[in-house]
Amino acid sequence: MSWFVRTFGSTLGRKLLMALTGIFLILFLVVHLAGNLQLLIPDGGKSFNIYAETMGNNTFIQIVSKVNFALILLHIIVAIILTRYNSKARPVSYENFNGNANSTWSSRNMGVLGSVIFIFIAIHLSNFWWVFKYGEVPTTTLENGTAVKNYYAVVNEGFSQLWIVGIYVLSMVFLAFHLAHGFQSAFQTLGLNHKKYTPAIKAVGKWFAILVPIGFAIIPIYMYFNNIS
Amino acid sequence: MNLTLKVWRQKNQNDKGKMETYQVSDISPDMSFLEMMDVLNEQLIKEDIEPVHFDHDCREGICGMCSMHINGRPHGPQQAVTTCQLHMRSFKDGDTITIEPWRAGAFPVVKDLVVDRTSFDRIIQAGGYVSVNTGGVPDANEIPIPKSVADEAFNSATCIGCGACVAACKNASAMLFTSAKIAQLAMLPQGKTEAKTRAEKMVAQMDAEGFGACTNTGACSAECPKEISLENIARMNREYFSAKAKSENTDM
Ligand code: HEM
Ligand code: SF4
Ligand code: FES
Numbered sequence: 430m431s432w433f434v435r436t437f438g439s440t441l442g443r444k445l446l447m448a449l450t451g452i453f454l455i456l457f458l459v460v461h462l463a464g465n466l467q468l469l470i471p472d473g474g475k476s477f478n479i480y481a482e483t484m485g486n487n488t489f490i491q492i493v494s495k496v497n498f499a500l501i502l503l504h505i506i507v508a509i510i511l512t513r514y515n516s517k518a519r520p521v522s523y524e525n526f527n528g529n530a531n532s533t534w535s536s537r538n539m540g541v542l543g544s545v546i547f548i549f550i551a552i553h554l555s556n557f558w559w560v561f562k563y564g565e566v567p568t569t570t571l572e573n574g575t576a577v578k579n580y581y582a583v584v585n586e587g588f589s590q591l592w593i594v595g596i597y598v599l600s601m602v603f604l605a606f607h608l609a610h611g612f613q614s615a616f617q618t619l620g621l622n623h624k625k626y627t628p629a630i631k632a633v634g635k636w637f638a639i640l641v642p643i644g645f646a647i648i649p650i651y652m653y654f655n656n657i658s
Numbered sequence: 659m660n661l662t663l664k665v666w667r668q669k670n671q672n673d674k675g676k677m678e679t680y681q682v683s684d685i686s687p688d689m690s691f692l693e694m695m696d697v698l699n700e701q702l703i704k705e706d707i708e709p710v711h712f713d714h715d716c717r718e719g720i721c722g723m724c725s726m727h728i729n730g731r732p733h734g735p736q737q738a739v740t741t742c743q744l745h746m747r748s749f750k751d752g753d754t755i756t757i758e759p760w761r762a763g764a765f766p767v768v769k770d771l772v773v774d775r776t777s778f779d780r781i782i783q784a785g786g787y788v789s790v791n792t793g794g795v796p797d798a799n800e801i802p803i804p805k806s807v808a809d810e811a812f813n814s815a816t817c818i819g820c821g822a823c824v825a826a827c828k829n830a831s832a833m834l835f836t837s838a839k840i841a842q843l844a845m846l847p848q849g850k851t852e853a854k855t856r857a858e859k860m861v862a863q864m865d866a867e868g869f870g871a872c873t874n875t876g877a878c879s880a881e882c883p884k885e886i887s888l889e890n891i892a893r894m895n896r897e898y899f900s901a902k903a904k905s906e907n908t909d910m
Contacts, residue, residue: 436902439865440871444872445895515870525758531877613874622892
């Protein structure tokens with residue numbers, strides 16, 4: 430085995446992979462949310478359709494999107510390896526283990542939280558991404574006469590169903606708890622723990638974990654009520 | 659005070675072990691937890707039952723020998739104390755107290771509450787020292803070290819190797835213990851020379867012993883009797899990653 434493989438096979442090396450992929454996913458969430466908030470613009474989906482069409486035709490974005498898929502996969506694979514490795518480190522468990530006395534629930538359940546997020550990602554991709562790419566999407570004509578797929582209509586149709594809205598909103602709660610621990614944890618893993626900066630990282634992490642999932646959750650809720658009114 | 663104790667009993671390494679329930683009465687709130695265990699053991703000896711084996715030595719919070727996972731927490735309910743410094747006034751009359759050994763694959767139970775912590779010794783042996791050539795004693799203050807650095811290194815050096823960090827961690831990770839030594843020596847001029855190889859070797863040994871990885875839950879530091887901070891782990895990570903990137907060592 431080369432030193433490189435051995436480094437990333439060590440406990441610290443695996444943690445480094447978790448932190449780097451985690452931070453990339455955090456950045457992805459920001460971009461993804463910024464794009465999706467256009468669904469709230471009351472223009473019958475015009476802005477969102479132009480945005481989705483542009484993203485779909487942009488080579489750079491398409492490469493980033495492939496990288497994103499690869500890194501989510503890496504995050505998940507290393508998460509599974511680490512979670513299994515860690516549970517093996519304590520072959521006999523305690524009769525009485527009071528974790529709440531010394532740590533947060535989310536920090537002890539990143540694997541559970543991540544698994545729910547994974548299921549959500551699968552549902553989410555099959556709902557929209559798969560349909561956009563391979564399904565039958567109605568077309569709409571832009572003002573300049575070009576016909577584009579009406580992505581907005583697909584999303585709108587999805588979010589007119591209460592159970593789908595429910596799944597999305599609930600999943601964001603799990604994402605919030607994953608981020609509540611994960612955001613600041615990633616910086617600690619990278620070795621960034623400093624009297625000046627750590628309080629700021631923790632504060633930003635807390636607000637990020639609250640605001641970003643709320644931002645995502647608002648979209649299905651808004652569209653659902655928009656549809657019934 | 660009258661108490662119900664649920665204690666882990668295990669004959670030897672191969673025995674499966676189980677919890678046993680005992681009653682103790684007339685316990686003074688001023689007793690330390692270990693003194694209460696002594697009372698239990700005297701009572702067991704009189705009843706012709708084998709006394710409960712547990713580790714202890716200094717009984718003043720400096721040796722790190724006393725272990726015991728009490729009511730779900732290493733060293734019991736108090737912050738920043740060892741079991742020998744825990745007093746019975748932290749409990750109420752009529753309480754049921756569960757007492758278990760540290761649980762970690764790398765800390766196998768020897769008997770009852772005694773666990774084998776030599777895995778910690780092997781981590782230190784892998785690099786937790788400064789190599790010196792014998793010779794004359796260096797003059798005092800020959801190497802200038804700023805007070806703030808000396809203080810921080812001293813804080814890391816206060817680790818007593820008790821293993822509460824491992825016991826508290828959901829992953830049975832030894833990162834806090836290992837990082838305290840790596841950080842202490844990396845901060846001081848005497849230790850800097852070997853900082854890279856030290857970080858590489860100690861982390862490799864920690865992994866080889868089967869301790870888990872870190873999830874940054876912070877349980878270790880919260881339960882550490884010496885309040886070793888998480889900054890040590892961050893420093894170890896920096897030392898390790900930069901050692902891996904820069905050291906000439908290709909076979910680790
Ligand atoms: C948008 C989605 C996600 C984001 C933004 C995200 C972000 C993060 C971050 C920042 C960390 C902290 C890394 C560290 O401690 O150094 C983390 C840890 C973790 N993530 Fe995720 N994650 C996501 C999805 C997932 C998924 C789908 C899983 C599936 C299994 C998962 C499982 C885990 C686990 C188990 C840890 C803790 C690893 C450990 O230290 O023991 N995450 N995540
Ligand atoms: S870091 Fe704290 S809990 Fe861990 S061995 Fe040292 S003194 Fe004990
Ligand atoms: S017996 Fe020495 S620290 Fe408790």
